[in-house]
Amino acid sequence: MGAAENLPSAPRQAFEALAAPGPEWLGQRRRAALATFEAHGLPTKRWEAWKHIDLAPVLRSDFHPPAQAGAAGDGLAPLEALLPAEQGPRLVFVDGHLDTERSALGQAPAGVTITPLAQALAQEPAWLREHLAAHADPENSPFIALSTALMGDGAVIDIERGAAVEAPLLVACYTTAAAAGHAVYPRLLVRAGAGSEARVIEWHGGDAEAAYLSCPVTELVAEAGAQLDLARLAEEGTAGCHLGAISGTAGRDARVGAHSFVWGGDRVRVDMEATVAGENGEADLTGVHLSDGAQFVDHHTWVHHRAEHTRSRQVFKGVLEGRSETVFDGLIKVHPGAQKTDAEQENRNLVLGPRALAHSDPRLEIYADDVRCTHGSTVGELDEQAVFYMRARGIDLATARGLLTYAFASEVIDGLRCAPAAAYERGRLARFLGEQGSLAEEPA
Amino acid sequence: MLKIQNLQARIEEAEILKGIDLEMGQGEVHAIMGPNGSGKSTLAKILAGDESYAVTGGGVALEGEDLLAMEPEERARAGLFMGFQYPVEIPGVSNSYFLKAAVNAARQARGEAEIDPVSFLKLARERAQWVQLDESLLNRPVNAGFSGGEKKRNEIFHMAMLEPRLAILDETDSGLDIDALRAVADGVNRMRSPERSFLIITHYQRLLNYIVPDHVHVMVNGRIVRSGGKELAEELERTGYALFDDEEAA
Numbered sequence: 001m002g003a004a005e006n007l008p009s010a011p012r013q014a015f016e017a018l019a020a021p022g023p024e025w026l027g028q029r030r031r032a033a034l035a036t037f038e039a040h041g042l043p044t045k046r047w048e049a050w051k052h053i054d055l056a057p058v059l060r061s062d063f064h065p066p067a068q069a070g071a072a073g074d075g076l077a078p079l080e081a082l083l084p085a086e087q088g089p090r091l092v093f094v095d096g097h098l099d100t101e102r103s104a105l106g107q108a109p110a111g112v113t114i115t116p117l118a119q120a121l122a123q124e125p126a127w128l129r130e131h132l133a134a135h136a137d138p139e140n141s142p143f144i145a146l147s148t149a150l151m152g153d154g155a156v157i158d159i160e161r162g163a164a165v166e167a168p169l170l171v172a173c174y175t176t177a178a179a180a181g182h183a184v185y186p187r188l189l190v191r192a193g194a195g196s197e198a199r200v201i202e203w204h205g206g207d208a209e210a211a212y213l214s215c216p217v218t219e220l221v222a223e224a225g226a227q228l229d230l231a232r233l234a235e236e237g238t239a240g241c242h243l244g245a246i247s248g249t250a251g252r253d254a255r256v257g258a259h260s261f262v263w264g265g266d267r268v269r270v271d272m273e274a275t276v277a278g279e280n281g282e283a284d285l286t287g288v289h290l291s292d293g294a295q296f297v298d299h300h301t302w303v304h305h306r307a308e309h310t311r312s313r314q315v316f317k318g319v320l321e322g323r324s325e326t327v328f329d330g331l332i333k334v335h336p337g338a339q340k341t342d343a344e345q346e347n348r349n350l351v352l353g354p355r356a357l358a359h360s361d362p363r364l365e366i367y368a369d370d371v372r373c374t375h376g377s378t379v380g381e382l383d384e385q386a387v388f389y390m391r392a393r394g395i396d397l398a399t400a401r402g403l404l405t406y407a408f409a410s411e412v413i414d415g416l417r418c419a420p421a422a423a424y425e426r427g428r429l430a431r432f433l434g435e436q437g438s439l440a441e442e443p444a
Numbered sequence: 445m446l447k448i449q450n451l452q453a454r455i456e457e458a459e460i461l462k463g464i465d466l467e468m469g470q471g472e473v474h475a476i477m478g479p480n481g482s483g484k485s486t487l488a489k490i491l492a493g494d495e496s497y498a499v500t501g502g503g504v505a506l507e508g509e510d511l512l513a514m515e516p517e518e519r520a521r522a523g524l525f526m527g528f529q530y531p532v533e534i535p536g537v538s539n540s541y542f543l544k545a546a547v548n549a550a551r552q553a554r555g556e557a558e559i560d561p562v563s564f565l566k567l568a569r570e571r572a573q574w575v576q577l578d579e580s581l582l583n584r585p586v587n588a589g590f591s592g593g594e595k596k597r598n599e600i601f602h603m604a605m606l607e608p609r610l611a612i613l614d615e616t617d618s619g620l621d622i623d624a625l626r627a628v629a630d631g632v633n634r635m636r637s638p639e640r641s642f643l644i645i646t647h648y649q650r651l652l653n654y655i656v657p658d659h660v661h662v663m664v665n666g667r668i669v670r671s672g673g674k675e676l677a678e679e680l681e682r683t684g685y686a687l688f689d690d691e692e693a694a
Contacts, residue, residue, distance in 0.1 A: 383532070385532050386532045386533075388493075388495075388532075389528065389531070389534070390542070391493070391517045391520070392517075392526050393520055393542070393543075393602065393606070394520035394553075394606070395517060395545055395546055395549055396515075396517045396549070397515070399545070403545070404537070406536070407534065407535060407537045408536060411535070443537075443541055
């Protein structure tokens with residue numbers, strides 16, 4: 001117990017050591033978040049929302065951000081496959097520090113302002129105070145609380161009213177072996193002005209074998225009539241832990257989309273919250289996770305309908321190999337007065353590893369009477385009839401299984417409104433199946 | 445081409461095939477007719493390699509090779525095709541991708557190069573025409589949302605693309621309207637050749653009006669109880685299977 005008792009003091013020490021806490025209003029939010037964290041402490045198995053995760057690997061971290069960036073080597077190479085540098089602006093962070101050489105800000109499309117958080121805090125545009133650390137609620141998760149209190153550098157993206165931005169904006173966070181035993185708290189804030197349209201890719205990676213903790217928190221604001229899509233690709237190193245959150249809000253006639261793709265990492269949890277605050281607004285949460293070995297991957301969702309005629313869709317699919325364990329826990333909450341809500345939730349798990357385990361827990365809370373809410377959840381194996389049908393046409397067993405698995409997961413990826421992220425994920429999926437020996441190439 | 449000797453099989457405790465003997469020569473069309481539950485579809489599935497059934501005795505040779513020792517995909521690559529009674533829906537895998545993979549698996553087994561995409565598409569369009577399969581179904585997921593008739597046309601289309609040496613059609617006619625039945629029969633008739641054999645499994649004589657068999661076998665209760673020429677099918681149409689139930693009982 002000795003170590004555990006000392007733990008809450010580690011975040012406080014880290015907080016007190018913060019070099020640049022930012023403007024006073026942010027300092028207040030940080031302190032409030034730290035107080036929230038300290039009031040509850042770290043989750044235990046007795047916490048309903050945290051009962052499945054073994055946090056031991058997470059607690060190897062001292063919660064302090066690394067003082068300086070290590071060498072990323074070729075760790076950022078996947079970015080070239082994801083989005084070649086010439087295709088748009090990007091912000092790259094290594095161990096929580098802005099990497100100016102790898103970042104490219106000079107080529108932001110018309111209507112887009114993309115700024116490192118530290119710089120945004122110095123300039124302090126009027127809207128920043130309204131939205132930064134204002135949506136992701138520290139009460140929802142101790143790690144949102146930690147990440148808010150200890151918020152490091154990150155990206156602030158502002159899409160002008162009416163701007164339609166086709167090329168995705170990229171924010172990448174890489175954690176090196178130099179950060180092993182420490183933690184990073186990247187922050188991303190995206191505001192899509194009224195009637196605008198944009199897509200953002202958030203990529204996370206890290207050195208294999210480096211036991212670090214990353215607690216990225218992203219806040220998305222889609223103002224009236226805006227369309228905002230975020231794809232978060234969590235490809236942490238094999239010993240890296242990713243306990244992050246995405247919190248989105250959609251105004252009137254707006255749509256906010258958040259997609260989580262998890263491939264890699266030791267303990268990975270992504271808390272996704274979406275609030276449809278304006279009439280005729282829409283939230284779209286999707287996820288795909290590919291797990292293997294002793295990995296643990298968790299998607300928790302909270303979708304709040306707070307206005308009439310709002311829609312939401314949640315589709316999460318998991319492919320489990322080895323003795324990996326996954327959780328989907330998804331809430332649809334229709335608040336009083338949110339009549340004509342149309343909400344769907346679907347969670348499908350394909351359990352391929354004989355010792356893999358998938359938990360699926362859909363939750364509905366409905367406080368309005370004229371609504372349509374559906375949910376479906378399955379944990380299963382491949383359709384053996386389909387496997388036999390394919391083999392009877394001459395396709396070998398491994399390929400038949402690979403193709404069916406590919407089809408299972410790519411159905412979610414196909415719905416992604418960000419072509420480069422979708423293409424990249426399909427490649428990752430094919431590689432995952434290739435490593436399982438079940439698919440020699442990406443189906444075209 | 446195909447030689448079945450005293451084949452016996454069961455599923456769980458139920459004995460379904462009780463000693464089947466059947467010999468098919470190259471280029472021949474054989475029909476197996478029989479009532480529901482006679483074991484005729486079981487025979488087709490065992491030939492294709494369905495592992496839900498346990499073969500308890502006898503053997504099957506395809507061109508002298510031990511068919512039962514081969515994996516389902518090896519059988520397909522050796523030139524055996526099975527047209528399913530209930531074609532399986534495969535969401536997320538396009539019909540043309542699936543078929544290209546199947547065609548290339550067969551070509552690879554023969555030591556040939558993969559088919560190039562342009563030739564594949566040309567061939568696919570031509571063969572789809574044979575069974576009047578709507579071309580748009582090539583790009584849809586395999587059988588997903590297809591009507592019953594479309595699924596069966598798709599089976600024959602797959603057969604036409606794979607050009608097997610032995611095709612087994614398991615109740616391909618069941619549930620088909622007359623147009624689909626004709627389209628399916630046209631496809632099969634175009635494929636008939638001195639090198640290719642067909643084993644047509646059916647409950648009804650109707651299909652055999654369009655695909656005229658060389659030999660007809662009647663299967664009842666796990667055994668072939670009578671064999672003859674095409675006139676046997678016509679006789680069955682008049683008398684039904686009741687007659688054979690009596691023979692079996694006797």
